[in-house]
Amino acid sequence: MTGMGMRYERYDDAEVTEFRVVAAPDELVPALQRSAFTERDGCWVRSCPAGTPHVDDAWVNFQRLAEPWLRQLAGLEPVLWEETLDLVCRRLEGIDWWLTGSAALAARGMAITPGDLDLVVSGADSHRAGELLLDGLVEPVAAVDWFCDWFGRAMFGARVEWAGGVGPAADQPEITDFGPHAAARLDKVRWRDHDIRVPPLDLQRAVNVRRGLTERVRLIDQFAD
Template sequence: MKIEFEEQKDEIIYRVYDFDPKYEEIFQMCFYEKDDRGYTKKYPKHAKYLDRMKERYQENAPLMFDQLGYFAEVPWQLGLKKFCEMLQNSTVNWWLTGSCAACIRGVELNPHDIDIMIDSESVDEITEIFKDYLIEPIISTEGWLTKDFGVIFMDVRIDIASDPAPILDEPEPVDCGPYALKNLEIVDWNGFQIKVPPLKLQFNVNQKRGRFERAKKIKAFMEAKKK
């Protein structure tokens, strides 16, 4: 796998090429665009700390893609612990969703990344706190499912998204939408108080997406808790 960066008018292009075909689905999952030379993502040149991000991306992207494909160990506990520690004295309003949110309750799943939701007002603060760990700037999605999106790599990929759009909850609520945001629960994990969506939402999402083994584990956990 090779990585290079290109300049185009007001943009910086991240390019991944000469890769094993097994990574193709991973690039697509991460919304990279395909052209005749590989896969790309574009970012504005003015993004703060972009030079640092390019260096860190160059160093860590191969491992990140290996983790996303389960070709390498995913130390999500280590990454989440560091994330919590670095935000302890901040004013960032954040919550955890995705598989890790179920895992910290005790559900045995295998996350390949960490999914964090924040308020858009916290973008500047979280950018400063994680300036040495960002690999993709937290910038406007210009109308996607969240207002902003960016990526940290800190032993594991950490996706940062802000202000989930109402359309996420159509036709029914998901574990990262406005309904989840209004109904967050608190889980004590390794001494940290972490906000997470209701487990029922996570069951519904996995069931709907055909992730039946995950849904089965979540359902079994919920039923055991009732006893």
């Protein structure tokens, strides 16, 4: 299928389903790489196990929403993170989730524009989160061999990614702002009409120091003062 200069195809066999970007503008190739697509045989691939729930819905959405998400990631379109966070808060009411990454700092009121929304969701609620975000689901919630048990991705006014069932590997070799250490020390912030759980500032500061994000560290220090 073609959409604004991009072409997609789907591949299925007994083991795997693949969503393939078979043509993309050069300006979006770095965004494909940053989104963890695998380059293979001239196309860019994201895959999940065959039979993953909601894979057909995700495929329909992928063809419609892959380009907007990649254009945002490439800095070509604004990231509508506030309206998307409001949607997530309303949709995921009753779900065990919390917000991490730059969006957690923005929710505290810092002058940061996040590139996406990074969520940590309990393993038990991972699939339910995908169902509640089904109209924007671009990667179905699937088992992964990573620091978490499950991973899903959706696109609304901003990209939403969630890690489900995050385990101790997330805090190896260094403590992060999305692992069990952060989960044990969450702060609660009031954002608009929502109470949102976020990592403690000291962990987020340490992560940004390690990443060399000096301006973000300055904003955290200014906020803490």
